[in-house]
Amino acid sequence: MILTITMNPSVDISYPLNKLVINDINRVTNVKKTAGGKGLNVTRGIKYSGIPVLATGIIGGTTGQYIQKELDNDKIAYNFYVTQQESRNCIAILHEGNQTEILESGPVLDDQDVSVFFQHYQSLLSQSKVITISGSLPQGFPNDFYARLIAQANKHQIPVLLDSSGKVLLQTLRLKDKPFLIKPNKDELQQIIQMDIDANDPHSLMKAVSHPLLDNITYVIMSLGKNGAFARCHNRCYQISIPNINVVNPVGSGDVTLAGLAVSIHENENIEVMLKRAMTMGMLNAMESQTGFVNMNHFDKYFQKVTVTAMM
Amino acid sequence: MILTITMNPSVDISYPLNKLVINDINRVTNVKKTAGGKGLNVTRGIKYSGIPVLATGIIGGTTGQYIQKELDNDKIAYNFYVTQQESRNCIAILHEGNQTEILESGPVLDDQDVSVFFQHYQSLLSQSKVITISGSLPQGFPNDFYARLIAQANKHQIPVLLDSSGKVLLQTLRLKDKPFLIKPNKDELQQIIQMDIDANDPHSLMKAVSHPLLDNITYVIMSLGKNGAFARCHNRCYQISIPNINVVNPVGSGDVTLAGLAVSIHENENIEVMLKRAMTMGMLNAMESQTGFVNMNHFDKYFQKVTVTAMM
Structure with missing residues (x-):
């Protein structure tokens, strides 16, 4: 579960x-x-x-x-x-x-x-x-609260996928116990690692996802909107491209992308399937008006159109 | 009660x-x-x-x-x-x-x-x-619903004070069973009786509150904001003047004015006390930031400053 x-x-x-x-x-x-x-x-x-x-x-x-x-x-x-x-x-x-x-x-x-x-x-x-x-902490909760949750999960060998940003993400990444996966978008990652990222330059992307602050995080998935995503798994990087789609309401797409990643990890899928599944989920959500909704009938069609390229 | x-x-x-x-x-x-x-x-x-x-x-x-x-x-x-x-x-x-x-x-x-x-x-x-x-009807309720409530109350000789406006008020006034009291402001009354009212002309005010559409309504209290109010009780009219006050939040003043009228009727007070009580409640509310709140400690002070003049 x-x-x-x-x-x-x-x-x-x-x-x-x-x-x-x-x-x-x-x-x-x-x-x-x-x-x-x-x-x-x-x-x-x-x-x-x-x-x-x-x-x-x-x-x-x-x-x-x-x-x-x-x-x-x-x-x-x-x-x-x-x-x-x-x-x-x-x-x-x-x-x-x-x-x-x-x-x-x-x-x-x-x-x-x-x-x-x-x-x-x-x-x-x-x-x-x-x-x-996912998301922000309630007022009154300490900034290191997600780090405490992660530390406890790590003790039980349960991988944690963290979708947060700003102060809370930075505080979490500075501590000993690391999440298994993070999924910042380009702007969120720039803010954390304090460097400009050029989405069209693979070297800039590789440098960003391999920043020392992200050491010991198994998966770093940086979403790039309509340009797909750039990912690092252990020491290997992947460029993910997605087809052009008719965006109706992109709100929640990042969230169902995370859902796709969690499902793949739960099902022990390989990295290529995982990245394609995650991107497909995000696209399916963006094509619907209802936030957080995906029509799984279209899954296979769009899954086929995502390409994952391992960077040498 | x-x-x-x-x-x-x-x-x-x-x-x-x-x-x-x-x-x-x-x-x-x-x-x-x-x-x-x-x-x-x-x-x-x-x-x-x-x-x-x-x-x-x-x-x-x-x-x-x-x-x-x-x-x-x-x-x-x-x-x-x-x-x-x-x-x-x-x-x-x-x-x-x-x-x-x-x-x-x-x-x-x-x-x-x-x-x-x-x-x-x-x-x-x-x-x-x-x-x-007071106020509007839920969607799906017929426009004559308040008239039904009034008819039932009239059967039991319970006086009804009605604070409504527009279509619902008009519909109610056109029917046989009348409310005991209505409390429109100048604009609301103008809309109902389809005539311009000059707040500075006692004859215009008398004509308005004595409009045939309002026949058989015992009390018609027309509120005039900082100019106080003009009232008709049976066939007699009254001009009510209020002192200058420091208005903080006038929202809800009409409602607590109605509360004052209801209290007076409940307590069988005379018309002068009734009108002074109602105006005082409205002023006390307008001097507070919290909607619908009145500080009763100031009641006597402002009650003394309201004047009621019977029109000959």
Whole structure:
């Protein structure tokens, strides 16, 4: 089973408006509310792939109950640590071709929550073969919290796939216990290793994924949007190219790419299949309007069109 | 006891932002979520006045549970008809001196809900001495629904105070069973009676509140903002003047004004006290930042400053 970790889930609300009128009342009838958070998109991607998956993290209050209700509707298994504090709403106003987002920071938790969630996490390890961690930490959690989760997983020889960025990713990479895989995009990796990356120069790409800060991380998958990805596995690098596709909504594509990687690791697939699976999942999501959704009927068609080239 | 009716309550969410950046991500930490809907402000105003009050209406889903939780915190008694459908969120983005609102229309209910709520309402009548009805109807409810509630209350000799506007108010006033009191503001009344009202001309004001469409409504209280109000009780008119105050947040002032009117009717106060009480409540609310809140410690001071003049 794959365990997915979403520490700060949300109820994502979208408001489609013809026009957003500032300093006035905007009435909206066609409201969509879904269970959000990067890790929940990963969970969906894994479930579409037919692999057993359990979602965990922290939810709370009536917003947390709404998240559970949505996951029940989607028949997704979960075992969250539940607090009294309300989970957050994330608002997307879709107006005049714009997407204006208002993201709540979510509940402020305390040391007690940190320690109780850690125990909760430990209780789930015996069932887990692969773990994914996605997104931001709740307010009040220490920056090294993901490193603690990874250290514990490493003790049990469970590979951890980490999709984080900024301070939290940097803090995690500086510590002794390494994730098995990271999946930054070019900008996120540039920020971490503090060097400019030229996406058209294989030497620049190789230098980036082989940066000393990334030592002892088995897989580094750098996504390059429509240019595919560049990956390092142990000491070998791979260029991945994808076909042109009709992008409808790219939100969540990185998350279902991570789902593809987790599925491959869970199924012991070889590196070529793994990279092709991951890219295919990301493309399938980008071709749909619904965030985190993939139509697996198109999987084989696009899987065939991804090419993986080992760099000599 | 006073029964307050709020057919379409909401969770009101306010997002204070230094700047609302269009087509980008706006992160917000200082989020406030409260139980909203005009009728719930009326309920609060009555409770601050120390009179027993029960809130009813329709709530549903996890948003409905949040509303109940907030009312529990405020120690407000309620007995809602509960559906599976999610109650609505109403968003206020406070940015650069603007208040940009996004109001969800709320759940779409059906004939079954109409009839079950009506039964629920009937079961509460025996305890009720006064009834207030505020705000809009849920989608799916017929425009004459408030008229049905009023007809039933009239059968039991329970006076109904109606605070509605537009199509629903017009439809209600055209039917045989009249509310005991209505409290439109100048614009709302103009829309209903289709005539221009000159707030500085007592004859215009008298003509407006004596319009044939308002026949058989015992009290018509037309609010005029900082110019106070103009009222008709049976065939007699009253000009009400209020002192200058420091307006902090006028939202909800009309609702607690209605609360003051309901309290007076419940307590059989005379017309002068009733009008002064109502205006005082509205002012006390406008001087506070919190919607629907009044500081009753200042009640006597402002009550003394309201003047009521009977028109000869």
